[in-house]
Amino acid sequence: MSRPTQMILAVDITDVGAYPLPQGTHPALGVAAYRAAVTQAAQGLLDFVLLRDQRVLGQTTRIAGIDALSMLARLAPEIAGVGLAVAKSVSYTEPFTVSRELATLDFVSGGRAAWLVTAIADAAAAQNYGELQAVDTATRTAIAREYIAVSRKLWDSWEDDAVAMDVARGWFLNPHKLHHINHRGDHFAIRGPTITYRPPQGHVVVIVSDDEGVDVAAAGADADVIVQHHTTLVAAQTAYTQQQQQAQASGRDLRVLQRVVPVIAPTTSQAFARVRALEAAAHTQGWAFPAAQVMAGTVNQVADQLGLWFHAQAADGFVFVLPELASDSAQISALLVPELQRRGLFRTAYTGTTLRAHLGLSTPHNQYEGAPSEAFLVYEPQGGQV
Amino acid sequence: MTPRKHAHIGVFFQSVGYGVVWRHPDYAKTDVFATYVRFAQSAERGLLDFVFFGEGLVVREHRDQFFGSIANGRPDSLALIPALAATTAHVGFVATVSSTYNQPFELARQLASIDHVTGGRMAWNVVTSFSNSLAKDSGGDQIAFNFSKEKHLAHATRYDRAREFVTLIKRLWDSWAPAAVVDGQIDATQVHAVNHHGTWFDVNGPLDVPRTPQGHPVIVQAGQSEDGRDLAARITDVVFSPHRDLAESKAYRDDIKQRMQAHGRDTTQLRVLPGLAVLVVPTEAEAQAKAAYYRELLFTPAFMRYLLSEQSGYDFATVDLDAPFPAIDTNNPDINGALIGRWMGLSHTKGLTVAQTIQQALPLWTIVGTPAQIADHIEQWLDAEACDGFLLTPSVFPNDLDDFVDLVIPELQRRGRFRTAYPGTTLRDSLGIAAPTWSHPVVEDAVPHGEEQR
Numbered sequence: 146m147s148r149p150t151q152m153i154l155a156v157d158i159t160d161v162g163a164y165p166l167p168q169g170t171h172p173a174l175g176v177a178a179y180r181a182a183v184t185q186a187a188q189g190l191l192d193f194v195l196l197r198d199q200r201v202l203g204q205t206t207r208i209a210g211i212d213a214l215s216m217l218a219r220l221a222p223e224i225a226g227v228g229l230a231v232a233k234s235v236s237y238t239e240p241f242t243v244s245r246e247l248a249t250l251d252f253v254s255g256g257r258a259a260w261l262v263t264a265i266a267d268a269a270a271a272q273n274y275g276e277l278q279a280v281d282t283a284t285r286t287a288i289a290r291e292y293i294a295v296s297r298k299l300w301d302s303w304e305d306d307a308v309a310m311d312v313a314r315g316w317f318l319n320p321h322k323l324h325h326i327n328h329r330g331d332h333f334a335i336r337g338p339t340i341t342y343r344p345p346q347g348h349v350v351v352i353v354s355d356d357e358g359v360d361v362a363a364a365g366a367d368a369d370v371i372v373q374h375h376t377t378l379v380a381a382q383t384a385y386t387q388q389q390q391q392a393q394a395s396g397r398d399l400r401v402l403q404r405v406v407p408v409i410a411p412t413t414s415q416a417f418a419r420v421r422a423l424e425a426a427a428h429t430q431g432w433a434f435p436a437a438q439v440m441a442g443t444v445n446q447v448a449d450q451l452g453l454w455f456h457a458q459a460a461d462g463f464v465f466v467l468p469e470l471a472s473d474s475a476q477i478s479a480l481l482v483p484e485l486q487r488r489g490l491f492r493t494a495y496t497g498t499t500l501r502a503h504l505g506l507s508t509p510h511n512q513y514e515g516a517p518s519e520a521f522l523v524y525e526p527q528g529g530q531v
Numbered sequence: 532m533t534p535r536k537h538a539h540i541g542v543f544f545q546s547v548g549y550g551v552v553w554r555h556p557d558y559a560k561t562d563v564f565a566t567y568v569r570f571a572q573s574a575e576r577g578l579l580d581f582v583f584f585g586e587g588l589v590v591r592e593h594r595d596q597f598f599g600s601i602a603n604g605r606p607d608s609l610a611l612i613p614a615l616a617a618t619t620a621h622v623g624f625v626a627t628v629s630s631t632y633n634q635p636f637e638l639a640r641q642l643a644s645i646d647h648v649t650g651g652r653m654a655w656n657v658v659t660s661f662s663n664s665l666a667k668d669s670g671g672d673q674i675a676f677n678f679s680k681e682k683h684l685a686h687a688t689r690y691d692r693a694r695e696f697v698t699l700i701k702r703l704w705d706s707w708a709p710a711a712v713v714d715g716q717i718d719a720t721q722v723h724a725v726n727h728h729g730t731w732f733d734v735n736g737p738l739d740v741p742r743t744p745q746g747h748p749v750i751v752q753a754g755q756s757e758d759g760r761d762l763a764a765r766i767t768d769v770v771f772s773p774h775r776d777l778a779e780s781k782a783y784r785d786d787i788k789q790r791m792q793a794h795g796r797d798t799t800q801l802r803v804l805p806g807l808a809v810l811v812v813p814t815e816a817e818a819q820a821k822a823a824y825y826r827e828l829l830f831t832p833a834f835m836r837y838l839l840s841e842q843s844g845y846d847f848a849t850v851d852l853d854a855p856f857p858a859i860d861t862n863n864p865d866i867n868g869a870l871i872g873r874w875m876g877l878s879h880t881k882g883l884t885v886a887q888t889i890q891q892a893l894p895l896w897t898i899v900g901t902p903a904q905i906a907d908h909i910e911q912w913l914d915a916e917a918c919d920g921f922l923l924t925p926s927v928f929p930n931d932l933d934d935f936v937d938l939v940i941p942e943l944q945r946r947g948r949f950r951t952a953y954p955g956t957t958l959r960d961s962l963g964i965a966a967p968t969w970s971h972p973v974v975e976d977a978v979p980h981g982e983e984q985r
Contacts, residue, residue, distance in 0.1 A: 171717035176648055199739060210739040212644035219613035219648035222568075241588070241677045242607075249610035253564050271634040274736040290796050308562045310606060315833050316599035323590060334675035335759055338590050383963050390659045469875055512616050519597065 149505045152490050153400055153462025154189075154453045155230070156477065158182040158486050159197040159213075162469040163435040164423045173433075174211070176219060182470055183220050186227050189478030190492050192503045193228030193259055194463060195352075195372075198217065213261075214250055219412040221254035228500030230259035230275060230352055235292040235359075237265065237274035240333055244296040248344040254344035256499035257369070260296075262289050264358035291330045293351055293367040294460065298326040301336030301511045321518040324461050346501050347508040356404075356436055365399075366391060368507055372464050373405045374436045381459035398506045403460040404437035407447050416441040423468055437466045448484045455490065536913045536946045539626065539802050539920030539962055541581040544572050544934060546605045547591070553602045554928045562604060564864040569929060571615045574622050577936030578915045578950050580961045581654060582615075582622030583751075583922065584608040588632060588660055588674045592601040593841055603761065608677050609641050616649040623652045625751055625769075631689050631695040632678050636734050639703040642748045643740040643826040645912070651744030651957030657697060657762070659689035690758035695731045695765045698751065702727060704747045706737035709969050717741070722768030725972040736972070745959050745965035763791030768964050769802045770921070771922050775897050780805050781917040800964050805912075807921035810899040811934040818899050826890060827924055833890050843867045843874075852886040855879070902938040906946060913948065 157163075158179065161172060172178075179196075185193045194219055199210035213231040221229060231250065251258035252340050264285035265271055271279040279285070307322035326337035353368035355361045365371045365388055375381035385401050392399035408423075410416035420441045427434055440450040454460050465472035486489035500507060542778035546561045559566040561576035576584045590603055617626065624645075630640060639653075648962040660674055660683070675683045683690065702725045711721035725736035753771040755764035763770050764787050774780035780803075788798040810825070812818045832852055839847040844866040850857060856878035879887040898908050912918050925931035943949035954960050 172715050172720070173717050175715075210640070210644075211647055212641050212740070212853075213646035214610060215613050215641060215648050218610050219617055222614050222617040234637075238637060239632065239678055241634070245607040246610045249607040252606050253611060255564075262606070269735070272733070274634055275733040303604070306616045308560070309599070310553060310558075310560065314599075315831060317602045318597070318599045319551050319598035332669055334676070334679045336673065340590055340604060342586060398826035449955045 146355035148458075149461065151492055152485070153192045153402060153452065153504060154344065154465070154476060154477075154485075154491060155195055155228075155402065155462070155481070156182075156186050156191055156195045156465045157195045157197070157404075158186070158470060158474075159195070159199070161471070161474065163466045164187070164468045165426045165430045165432045168356060175184065176216070176456075177214050177446070178471075179211075179359050180223065182184065182474060183217070183229075185474040185478055186226050187213055189474075189482045190495060191227055191477075191482075192462070193230045193257075193500055195230040195259075196232065197261065197357075198234065198263065200230040206322055206501060214246055218250050218253055221250070221257065225458060226257075226495045226498075228257045228259055228350070228503055229254055230261050230350070232261040232263045234263045234264075234435045235289045236271070240292050240295040240299065241335060241337075241339065241531070243292075244299045244350050245339055245341050247349045248339070248341050251344035251349050252342065256501070258344065258346070259350035259352050261352045261354060261357060262359060262364065262368075263295065264289055269461050273406055274490055275479045282358070282360055285358050286363050288332050289353075289364050290367050291332050293325070293364070295328050295330070295333055295335055296351075297348055297509070298308070298512065299335070299337055299339040300329055301509075301513050302326050303341075303343045304511055304514060305347075307344050308342060323519070324472075324513040324516060332441060343511070345434070345503060345513070346499050350504065350506065366395070368399065369397075370402060370504070372402045372404060374438060375459070378439070378454060378457060381454065382457055385459055388433055400461045400504050400506065402462050402464050403454065404435070404441075404466055405437060405451070405463045406437045406439045406466050407451075407473070407477070408439060408441040409444050409447050409473075409480060409482065410441075411443065413442050413446060416443065416446075419468075435466045444480045444484050447481060448488065448490075452490055536919075537950060538909055538913060538943060538948055539580045539804060540577075540923060540949070541583050541623075541804060541920075542570075542579055542923040542925065542935075543583045543806075544570055545924060545926070546845065547585065547587050547603055548601060550830045553929050554831075555825075555930075557929050557930050559929060561602065563806070564606075566928070567606070567611060568613060568618045569852060571619045571622055571624075572933070573936055575619045575930050575942045575952060577702060577772075577932075578953060579650075579923075581625050581944060581958060583625040583656065584627060586627035586628065586629065586658065586660075588677060592673070593837055598837060600831070612650045613645055613651065616652060619962070621652075621953040621956065622676055623749070623946070623961060624649060625654040625656050625749075627656040627658055629658050630693040631684055634673070635696050635699045635732055636703065636736075636738070638789060639700045639738055640740050642700070643704060643738060643743045646743035647740070647744055651959070653745070653752050654749035655673040657683075657693060657754070658691050658772070659686075659754070686756070687758060690762060691763060692731050693762060694765065695729045697762075699725070699727050699729065699732055700746055701766075701967075703734070703736055703738040704743065705969055705972040707740075708971075709742060712741045717914070718736045721859075723972050733962065742969070745957050746969070747933070749958050749962065749964065760787060762788055764796070765794050766980055767802065768959075768963065769804060772866070772918075773782060774805045774917075775894075777912055777915055777917045781915060784916070797897045801917040801963065802962055804920050804922045805918050807896070807897075808896045808908075808922055808924045808926075809905055809924060809935060809939075810896045810931065810940055811905060812899065812901060813922070813938065815901055815904075818901075822896070822899050825895070829868075832886075832892055835886055838893065839874075839885070839889055843871050845871060847885075850885060853884050855882070856885055856888060890922070900943040905939050906942040906948070907972060909943065910946065910948060946949045 178220040217229040266279050302324045304322035309316045309319040328335045350369045352370040353364045354372040612624040708721040722737050725735045750767045751769040753765045754760045754766040784803040836847045856875045861872045
């Protein structure tokens with residue numbers, strides 16, 4: 146599939162924003178806050194929202210975590226259109242369980258689920274799972290890659306039409322359409338099949354990001370979407386070209402997104418003054434800057450920069466990391482999206498219902514389609530006839 | 532006069548296994564989200580306490596082969612329930628999740644998160660993933676094969692793990708003191724590590740999710756074995772039991788309460804809910820016809836061969852179902868000789884065919900009756916202190932749940948045996964079970980998490 150003519154836009158709704166809050170404030174967020182953020186994104190026709198898991202209460206953690214999948218599953222029936230990307234850890238969890246939870250998020254959202262593949266990289270988090278230290282990046286990446294491959298096998302282990310409910314033949318399931326995956330790898334041995342239906346999207350959209358404990362250069366080869374940060378346009382172009390060539394060579398569709406902090410103000414100088422204020426506050430509080438490209442200016446100037454990166458083939462789109470989620474996401478929907486629409490760079494309506502449709506990604510072919518039927522039991526004479 | 536005891540009623544979503552009459556023309560497809568929404572909303576219309584979802588960690592095979600006749604497949608409960616919460620306001624949710632194939636920290640944060648996003652309507656049915664089949668092809672090791680393990684854990688070992696698992700999960704839920712969140716703001720000095728180092732788990736904590744609306748999500752268990760009863764008495768708020776005999780159910784409930792007392796727990800804080808396989812008919816005249824129709828849908832020749840073979844381990848593929856029971860060597864170590872022996876005895880004593888025998892041996896319903904008859908049954912059990920209510924297992928969804936909600940619930944309400952409105956917002960409110968009082972998650976050397984970091 147060719148490169149889309151319009152950019153992909155997503156927003157990271159984790160936390161209350163990427164920059165420090167006034168000192169001494171530590172809000173505990175509930176459903177209402179997330180509902181507002183997801184609704185805002187849906188009104189802006191964004192491709193997806195991204196919700197991370199915050200597993201350790203450290204000195205820099207300002208808010209309590211609510212499990213990302215639980216939260217977005219809660220909001221899925223209420224808010225249509227926008228895709229729902231949730232973090233799910235490959236560390237100390239089971240592919241059989243996690244693949245099923247993700248398939249179910251896809252089920253309850255009508256095909257809008259994405260999986261942000263995460264690995265536990267710090268000791269404090271590992272110590273909640275009986276380990277003293279996290280494993281190294283290479284091991285985490287190897288686990289993630291096998292985990293993704295196994296999950297795709299499990300999603301394929303029921304073909305789309307496995308649930309037959311064929312009264313005449315006596316079949317609830319069509320036993321031709323179920324498959325043991327018999328996976329044996331370095332980290333997992335899984336027989337399968339899974340116990341839930343194939344996700345509406347075939348496979349949940351798999352996102353690999355450069356800030357989630359795995360090496361994108363390796364694990365990106367297994368992803369549908371890569372999210373990353375490059376500090377220069379040239380570096381982003383180089384990475385983009387290489388990643389897309391690699392995907393093309395293996396016959397896959399891939400979307401590559403850059404993380405961006407958009408800082409929009411009525412005038413250029415106001416925008417840069419805000420950037421300086423944010424950086425000063427972060428510095429004062431010992432806060433880590435988000436690993437994202439800051440694009441500051443008027444709404445036209447920010448749209449110019451996004452357009453430049455998009456046309457220069459540095460990215461297929463962007464994941465916005467917002468300084469203050471509540472106020473800045475309103476700006477995205479009210480100001481930036483309309484400007485990009487005027488330029489023909491962004492959709493003016495959702496044209497499909499699934500996240501794959503938004504992203505222009507096709508439904509994956511089922512790797513077991515046409516595989517020989519496995520042994521199944523026939524107790525009725527007509528049961529074996531296809 | 533003391534007020535009449537009210538019933539607590541939950542309903543099981545029958546989707547996998549042989550309780551399902553999926554051949555019924557009205558059977559709602561289980562691979563459609565709207566079916567689950569309708570289920571939860573039907574239960575809420577009836578003011579039921581909760582809806583309950585089971586778990587099975589393998590596609591049930593039969594004699595090592597796929598078998599198309601049994602209903603299979605279900606969404607994951609932990610991902611489904613938050614979505615159902617968006618479509619309901621009061622009904623509670625019980626998810627069955629294995630303590631054998633999960634990690635306590637991961638599950639603690641999921642269950643706590645779901646309690647938050649459902650507004651305090653979450654319950655966890657603790658299972659250790661056993662196989663209920665005595666036949667050779669029991670699913671035990673097949674479950675292990677889906678989790679990179681060679682062998683399923685032995686029964687006693689699973690319960691040992693479960694005890695530590697649940698104790699630890701409760702501590703993690705206590706790692707946020709009630710004062711840790713005030714007016715939506717977090718006070719980190721009220722968040723505590725758990726520093727658990729046990730036989731099975733080493734977990735530092737604290738949990739990354741605040742204390743939940745219910746304090747702890749409700750804990751449910753269905754322990755029948757010695758280990759199971761012990762676990763139930765230690766940890767559970769609600770017990771599911773399989774008893775269809777009033778005296779047995781009463782004895783079971785008394786036993787659990789006695790064990791609770793031995794553990795220093797308040798016995799008023801327990802709800803024992805036996806299964807109620809109920810078929811509601813508007814008038815008694817319709818009972819026989821409806822039951823016969825369901826039997827016909829369920830007991831196809833293929834399905835009877837499956838049941839006979841699955842339960843006994845003997846291959847009934849070619850046995851004549853309309854003849855008397857064949858002579859089978861009950862000493863064969865590869866089969867369940869005791870069960871086959873009982874079936875043979877039943878067939879010979881009563882002169883039954885194989886088909887009639889299996890249908891007699893597997894009573895489908897506790898009660899088939901009119902709303903008044905079912906209400907009588909419920910009142911009798913409540914007054915005998917044999918239970919605190921029931922777990923419904925309707926045969927066909929939506930019909931049989933709707934019949935219960937529309938016909939039996941009003942009858943119970945007229946008799947003063949069931950609520951006419953939800954008493955509060957949480958599942959604990961509906962069950963009448965108090966939120967647990969908070970205790971520091973580390974009993975000795977309690978150090979607030981905030982101080983440790985300095």
